[in-house]
Amino acid sequence: MKRRSFLRKAAEAGIIISSFPIKSLGAIADDAVKITILHTNDVHSRMDPFPAGSGKLEGFGGVARRATLINRIRSSNKHVLLLDAGDLLQGTPYFNLFKGEVEFQAMNAMKYDVATIGNHDFDAGVEQLATNTKNANFQFVNVNYDFRNTPMNGLVIPYVIKQVEHIKIGIFGVGIALEGLVPKAWYGETRYLDPIYHASTTALRLRKEEKCDYVICISHLGYKGRSLDINDVILAQSTANIDLIIGGHTHTFLDMPDARRNIQGQPVLINQVGWAGIRLGRLDVTISPRQNNRIESRSLWVNELERLDIE
C-alpha cells in the first residue's frame, strides 16, 4: 500500500520535474532572469555626432542621442548593465582642451556601470587619468595592469559582481600591452602583466569561489589581426569560465556576436561595436536554473543566439 502510494507519488513528482522548463527550444522558465547588456567601445571623445564632411559617418554618434536610446531601453527592461571596453578618450578637441573631464561626466550621467582602460586613456598621462577616475561614478576593472607605483593605485579593481535577483554576474577587464603603443612618459610605472594568465585565474575565481552564473570579460586587447599577439579570439579559445567578451581596440563592427569554443569546448561570445559611439551594442541574456538531466546544456545556447527584432 505504502509502496504503491510512493510509486504513484514518485510518478507525480516525475511529472512535476519534467514540467520544469525542460527546455524544448524556445520555452523559457518562469524563474528565468533576463539581463540586458549594453555596451560601447573606442568612443574616442566623440561627444557630438560626426559633422558635415564626414562622409558616411555624418550625423552618427553623439552622447546626448545615445543617452536617449539608453534611457528608452532602461525604461522597458528591468536589469540593464552598461559597459565600455576602453579608449573612451582621445579623438576630438573635447579631449585636447578638457583632458577627459567631459567624457567622464557624460558617462556618469549615462550611468555607466563598469568600464576597462584602453591605451588611449593614458593619452593625457596616468596622473590625469587618475584625476578623472576619482570623479567617475562607474568602476574601472582590470586584472593585468599593475598600478601600484602610479597615481592609479587603488582606483582600479580586478572585477565587480552584480547580483541580479538570484543571478550573480562577474565582470572583469583586460588591457593591451602598452610598451611601444603608448609613450612611456604617459603610462609611467604601470606594469603590463600576461592577460591570458590573469584572465584565466580571475574567471576561475569568479566561477568557483564567487559562484558567478555568468562571467563577462571587458577587453581592450583587440578582436583579431596580424599585428596582435594576443586578441579576443585567442583569449576566448585559450581560457575557461568566460561566457562573454565585450571587446574594443580594433574598431571592429561585428554585425553579430562571434561564437567561439573555449579550452573546455564551451561557448564564448565575443562582441564589439566599431568605434565613436556610432553604434550601441545590446545583448539580452536569459539565465535559468540549470537542468539536472542536461549535462551538455552549456554547449547548446550558441544555437539559441537570435537577433532581437527591434531597432
Next chain:
Amino acid sequence: MKTCKIYFILLLFLLGCRNHHEVVKTAYVDYKVEEEKYQPDPTIQKLLEPFREKMNAEMNEVIVQSTSDMRMGRPESKLGNFAADATEAMAEFYTNEDVAFAMHNYSGLRIGSIGKGPITIGRIYELMPFDNYLVTVPLSGAEVQQMCNFMASKGGWPSSSSLHYKIQNDLAMDVRIDGNLIEADKTYIMATNDYVVKSANYQDYLAAKEMNNTNIYVRDAVVAYLRNIRDAGNKLEPALDQRVINLDK
C-alpha cells in the same frame, strides 16, 4: 506520503545544490545611433553646453577652403597626400633641413574624410588628435628602401609627393625622390611624427635614430600650413598624383 515528500525534497536539493544557472538564450542587436532617430537627451545637452561653447570658440576658426572632398585610402589618397605634403613643407620650414620626403603611419590619421569647403581647426584636431611632435630623421638610401618596403607591405601609407614608388609583391619598386632613383649610400632626411620613430611596432632601425625634434606638434604645424595658404589668398587643392601605384591590384 511522508516518504515521498522526503524523496521529493531530496530531489529538489539535488537539483538545487548544483548552485548553477545556465544561459538559455542570448538575443542581440546593434543600434545605429543616428541623428534623425533619437532626440538629444536634455540633461546631457546641458552638461555639454559650456564645454562645447568654449571648444567652438577655439576650434571653429576656418583656416582654409578646400577645393575638393578628401578621403583616406590606399595606396594614396587626397587626405593622406595633403597631410604628408604639409608635414614635409613644415619640417623644412622649422628645421631648415633639406627634407627628402615625409610620411605618416596610416592609423595616425584618425578621420576618414574631410569635406570640401571650409576646414576648421577642429577638423585638423580630429585628423591629428595626438600630441605627436614633428621630427626629422636621417636615413640611408638602403633604409629609405626598407621604409618603403614596409609601407608597401601595408598597401601604401600617407607619404609626400617628393617620394614616388610602386608596390609589387608587397615590396616597393622604382623608389624615387624628386624623380631620381634612390642611392643606397646617400643620406635622405625623412620628416614624420615622433611616434613612428619611437614605436616598437614599426622599424627597429628607426628607434635607434637620433631624431631632430622640432618640439612642435604635427597638428599645430599643419594648422600653420593651412593658415599660410589662406593668408596668401589661396585654397587647398587636394590631389592624387600617382605617387604610389599598387601593381598588385
